[in-house]
Amino acid sequence: MTRSARRLTMAQALVEFLANQYSERDGVEQRLIAGCFGIFGHGNVAGVGQALQQYADRLRFHQARNEQGMVHVASGYARQRNRLATFACTSSIGPGATNMVTGAATATANRLPVLLLPGDVLATRAGPPVLQQLESAGGPDVTANDCFRPVSCYWDRINRSEQLPGSVLEAMRVLTDPAETGAVTLALPQDVQTEAFDYPEELFARRVWHVPRPVPEPAVLARAVEMLRGARRPLIVAGGGVIYSEATDALRALVDATGVPVAETYAGKGSMPYDHPSALGAIGVTGADGANAMAREADVVLGLGTRWGDFATASHSVFANPDVRFVNVNVASVDAFKHAATPVVADARVALEALHEALAGWRADDEWRRAAAEHNRAWDAAVERVYRAGHGPLPSQGEVIGALNDAAEPRDVVVCAAGSMPADLHKLWRTRDPKGFHVEYGNSCMGYEIPGGLGIKLADPDREVFVMIGDASYLMAPQELVTAVAERVKLIVVLVQNHGYASIGSLSEASGSARFGTQFRYRDDDGSFEGGLLPVDLAANAASLGARVFVARSINEFRDALKAARDVDRTVVVHVETDPAEYVTIGGAWWDVAVAEVSTSESVRQARATYEREKRKQRFYL
Numbered sequence: 371m372t373r374s375a376r377r378l379t380m381a382q383a384l385v386e387f388l389a390n391q392y393s394e395r396d397g398v399e400q401r402l403i404a405g406c407f408g409i410f411g412h413g414n415v416a417g418v419g420q421a422l423q424q425y426a427d428r429l430r431f432h433q434a435r436n437e438q439g440m441v442h443v444a445s446g447y448a449r450q451r452n453r454l455a456t457f458a459c460t461s462s463i464g465p466g467a468t469n470m471v472t473g474a475a476t477a478t479a480n481r482l483p484v485l486l487l488p489g490d491v492l493a494t495r496a497g498p499p500v501l502q503q504l505e506s507a508g509g510p511d512v513t514a515n516d517c518f519r520p521v522s523c524y525w526d527r528i529n530r531s532e533q534l535p536g537s538v539l540e541a542m543r544v545l546t547d548p549a550e551t552g553a554v555t556l557a558l559p560q561d562v563q564t565e566a567f568d569y570p571e572e573l574f575a576r577r578v579w580h581v582p583r584p585v586p587e588p589a590v591l592a593r594a595v596e597m598l599r600g601a602r603r604p605l606i607v608a609g610g611g612v613i614y615s616e617a618t619d620a621l622r623a624l625v626d627a628t629g630v631p632v633a634e635t636y637a638g639k640g641s642m643p644y645d646h647p648s649a650l651g652a653i654g655v656t657g658a659d660g661a662n663a664m665a666r667e668a669d670v671v672l673g674l675g676t677r678w679g680d681f682a683t684a685s686h687s688v689f690a691n692p693d694v695r696f697v698n699v700n701v702a703s704v705d706a707f708k709h710a711a712t713p714v715v716a717d718a719r720v721a722l723e724a725l726h727e728a729l730a731g732w733r734a735d736d737e738w739r740r741a742a743a744e745h746n747r748a749w750d751a752a753v754e755r756v757y758r759a760g761h762g763p764l765p766s767q768g769e770v771i772g773a774l775n776d777a778a779e780p781r782d783v784v785v786c787a788a789g790s791m792p793a794d795l796h797k798l799w800r801t802r803d804p805k806g807f808h809v810e811y812g813n814s815c816m817g818y819e820i821p822g823g824l825g826i827k828l829a830d831p832d833r834e835v836f837v838m839i840g841d842a843s844y845l846m847a848p849q850e851l852v853t854a855v856a857e858r859v860k861l862i863v864v865l866v867q868n869h870g871y872a873s874i875g876s877l878s879e880a881s882g883s884a885r886f887g888t889q890f891r892y893r894d895d896d897g898s899f900e901g902g903l904l905p906v907d908l909a910a911n912a913a914s915l916g917a918r919v920f921v922a923r924s925i926n927e928f929r930d931a932l933k934a935a936r937d938v939d940r941t942v943v944v945h946v947e948t949d950p951a952e953y954v955t956i957g958g959a960w961w962d963v964a965v966a967e968v969s970t971s972e973s974v975r976q977a978r979a980t981y982e983r984e985k986r987k988q989r990f991y992l
């Protein structure tokens with residue numbers, strides 16, 4: 371029997387293949403690869419570029435302005451779609467490709483699927499070096515694209531047309547595997563992209579990738595249940611896995627039945643509505659007082675879908691009970707085994723349902739439950755005071771967050787990534803919907819904010835998307851505003867001007883270095899950057915990129931601007947200046963940032979002494 375084949379270029383075959391991939395979970399199917407973002411150069415224009423034009427009706431093409439930005443768009447999209455869909459990103463070779471490396475690291479750190487298609491040097495090696503070729507000492511088969519290896523969960527280079535089918539199937543497997551997912555990179559030599567080959571017709575059949583919900587192994591589940599039943603001070607720490615697995619109802623049911631209090635990581639914030647009596651809010655370095663207080667006493671900690679980053683554990687200091695034990699529910703065994711836990715390798719929703727059933731009749735102590743409810747009330751009162759501080763003449767950042775929270779509808783999404791705002795949002799944001807809080811804190815990548823927000827809006831157009839971005843993060847990557855304008859996608863960007871790296875300034879001060887090099891000011895006569903403020907107008911910059919801009923000079927003007935922004939039908943930037951000297955002091959815990967052991971500065975020596983004292987709190991969880 372002769373099998374039918376289609377004579378296509380490798381790039382055409384790839385695009386046609388991607389257009390036919392679907393994910394499915396709980397019986398719901400959706401396009402796995404929603405479209406392809408790209409910036410063309412000689413490394414992809416004649417291959418992938420030609421194919422995208424030929425198949426424009428099957429795989430939608432989107433332009434980006436910076437290759438890093440387009441990967442962040444894919445990450446934002448994937449996170450909003452609970453990792454069930456993403457974008458492909460095509461780049462040229464050399465700098466276009468390496469610009470995507472930071473985006474790849476951000477996706478992988480956050481366990482978010484993105485498909486990267488960097489162009490690569492001619493496989494024929496004719497006429498080397500090709501423009502933008504590295505000429506690595508590692509040999510001619512090492513190219514700039516090898517930089518993607520450590521930041522990718524799957525990496526391949528398609529050196530021959532017939533390698534494509536096997537590799538793309540592997541790529542889709544990794545993208546849709548909740549335990550293995552992250553950046554997937556297929557390096558595509560520019561000549562191979564354009565070579566014709568007789569691809570088997572089956573490659574282009576509609577293919578549905580089932581996203582599994584692995585069930586807990588009964589023996590390990592029984593051990594977890596025994597530990598929880600024996601707990602006097604149980605605590606749940608909800609991570610991103612709770613949200614990706616759509617387990618928030620199951621979590622709520624378990625909590626209502628057992629009274630176990632819940633604290634949240636950055637990715638897990640929104641797992642519980644903020645006003646639920648068992649909701650302790652943020653945990654760890656940027657945690658709420660109640661969450662950290664209960665963490666210090668907890669004897670059994672149930673980690674749900676968390677990778678246990680140092681911000682959640684306060685660098686292994688927040689769980690201070692000498693007898694503390696962990697149970698981790700995680701789809702990835704690497705995370706399930708952390709902290710010498712009883713490792714329930716399973717989907718969060720399925721595991722929560724199984725735990726709920728097996729824990730029937732068991733409840734946490736009344737006193738412990740009441741303490742959680744009291745913490746919830748006390749924290750909300752503290753947040754309210756920050757929201758309504760009435761600071762002047764410039765408002766505080768806490769008030770800006772409060773005004774935004776007041777203006778946001780429950781389903782609206784707040785986005786952020788780096789600076790002092792993630793901490794404040796983690797502490798202060800009143801989350802009312804599982805998808806309402808989107809702070810990229812796996813890689814905390816300055817420049818994620820605007821493209822990440824764009825990805826969210828593309829994934830979920832019915833929600834208003836509020837992007838919170840500091841002045842320095844804005845300066846690092848404002849360019850995808852142009853993409854939002856071109857795509858007619860509306861974002862409301864809140865640009866917080868405080869003239870520099872305020873967050874790192876605080877860190878510098880805490881480590882004795884007096885905010886050295888962290889303010890945006892003129893170079894002074896003594897060589898320091900402590901002169902006057904710079905004549906920088908970021909509002910004008912945003913307007914020049916096509917955004918509708920509002921400048922708010924007070925908290926009331928800010929509130930008015932947010933109201934007006936809702937009625938605008940294109941991307942809006944609301945510029946607000948805040949007082950960097952007025953920061954949020956409630957909550958928080960220690961973070962291990964090593965301080966110089968010897969120094970000529972007395973403030974550094976003092977900071978070192980404090981550091982050494984604090985470091986004694988750090989624990990092994992063995």
Ligand SMILES: Cc1ncc(C[n+]2csc(CCOP(=O)(O)OP(=O)(O)O)c2C)c(N)n1
Nearest residue numbers: 788789790816840841842843870871872873
């Ligand atoms: C790409 C990148 N470079 C450097 C850092 C380190 N870093 C974290 S926060 C920060 C300052 C951010 O400044 P801004 O966006 O103005 O926010 P602010 O701290 O002033 O609130 C820096 C430099 C980072 N997270 N990402």
Ligand SMILES: [Mg+2]
Nearest residue numbers: 840841870872
């Ligand atoms: Mg700043």
